[in-house]
Amino acid sequence: MSVKQLSVFLENKEGKLKKAVNAMSQAGVNIRALSIADSSKYGILRLIVSDNELAIKALKEENFTVKETEVIVVGVKDEPNGLNTMLEILEKEHINVEYLYAFVSSKTDEAIVVVKIGNYEDGLKALENANANLLSKEDLAEL
Incomplete structure (x- = not known):
């Protein structure tokens, strides 16, 4: 019953979360669940999405670092x-x-x-x- 979660590393700056969400939205990816953990310099956006491959492609095109777990x-x-x-x-x-x-x-x-x-x-x-x-x-x- 493996599910692959995406972890997206975000700079802790205004607009970065919106940019990541918008990239996935424009690619037709539905976010099923999410969590954000933050520190003073960066955040980790953890996601379960409808299509990992599409999400990864869209996020990398916007220069986000993405990891599957x-x-x-x-x-x-x-x-x-x-x-x-x-x-x-x-x-x-x-x-x-x-x-x-x-x-x-x-x-x-x-x-x-x-x-x-x-x-x-x-x-x-x-x-x-x-x-x-x-x-x-x-x-x-x-x-």
Whole structure:
């Protein structure tokens, strides 16, 4: 259930985020989920998009640095203990979460969590063994 996330490195300057989003928009790329982490000098825009190849091409044409990363996408119950249940599965197996972000969709009663972990294979196995609702890129396209 591999999903490839894009990480776009942005200078922490006015207009850079808009330029990146506009490049993808003009290429016909739909942004499904995003997160931004920043520091004083730069930001990292993390994205799940409808078409990685088109997005990468459009972003590189605008001189952005782009990296693809494997992430795990999990549907969790959209209730107070939903995320905690998923984290307990990973903690039980001593699997570290590097970062995560989440979103909700009107087409499901679950919250969708995008999670990056240190050891992708171990995390995937732990979640599979616990019968977690792992989502593919195709699943995300339907949300």
